Amino acid sequence: QTDFGGSPVINNDHWLYWGERQVSLDDASSSVTIRVIEQTEFLDDETYEPIAGPSTSEPYAKRCCQIRLESRDKLMYIQKEQLGLEAEFDQHVLPDGKCTVDAFIYVFDASRVEGRTFESQCSSSASILSNVIKTKKPVVIALSQMDIVDDEAR
Known part of the structure; x- marks a missing residue:
């Protein structure tokens, strides 16, 4: 198991939540939420194989194209020093633990x-x-x- 696979930032998933921003549209009466998700592949420190996760059985080329992502209590990624020391950083949780890719x-x-x-x-x-x-x-x-x-x- 990778050292940080259980980190709430990685959460045994192969994607990172980089955060979100509310953006006002031209008419200023409405806005949209933009969330940034990075697809990646985290490797086990010993075997150099992808860490076990909910969708590891699928090849990366297919897994990275999922449009519905779920990860309860997934924290926003801030920097690599955050891994293992999450309590020392701001805690921004993915709302509802879900995200739809548009x-x-x-x-x-x-x-x-x-x-x-x-x-x-x-x-x-x-x-x-x-x-x-x-x-x-x-x-x-x-x-x-x-x-x-x-x-x-x-």
């Missing part, structure tokens, strides 16, 4: 990573984006790490 932002890491080819990065991206399209939710694609881009990505 849109996706897919961030493509274009940097060179040891042991990962550009081809494999593109293949996993295509698999994930194929599953995102099946949700019929809007998706924005962004590129990161362009300052240290893999030469193959140019």
